[in-house]
Amino acid sequence: MERRTQLSVILINTPGELAKLCEVLSTSNINILAMNIQNAKDAVKELFKIREKTRRRIALAESYRGVLKDSSDYSIIRIVVDRPEEAEKRLTELEYLLDSEPVLVFTLINKPGMLGQVAKRLGEAGININYTYGSVMEDVARSLFIIHVSEIDKAEQFFTHT
Secondary structure (H helix, E strand, O other): OEEEEEEEEEEEOOOOHHHHHHHHHHHOOOOEEEEEEEEHHHHHHHHHHHHHHOOOOOOOHHHHHHHHHHHOOEEEEEEEEOOHHHHHHHHHHOOOEEEEEEEEEEEEEOOOOHHHHHHHHHHHOOOOEEEEEEEOOOOOOEEEEEEEEOOHHHHHHHHHOO
16 A cells, blocks of 8 residues: 555546547656546536435535536546656646545455455544545456545554554
8 A cells, every 4th residue: 555646637528638638648758557537417416316315415406407517518537647746737737627635555466355355444443435446457466446535644554553
């Protein structure tokens, strides 16, 4: 496990925008190690459904429709790269909207239950997982997972001392 910087980049949701972002990073010799793409409209829809199912919806459907309309033009790209400072500098120069924050990167043995073990240990330590994303191919020995937690310092200490 190691702490890395994740960049969250807001892109206009049109064909070719991801290619442009990748080209910027490539020409700057910055390698993408992990990526997650979330259409902002889909995220709002999911929130609306969750709040409806849990009967916690407090805003009117009209309010959500306005947010859906506004969010349909954008996607959120979360990336972990090999040179985050340079990537952030270059993307900022090109006026990309972005944010950076720490995440935990786990290289796990590629077998059933490994991510569950990490999640269980974090839960036992009282650390909430906000989201995770990862990738693996069937014929490789290891997988890579990015985990965004509520208390990264506590999580690092927990995994360092256990």
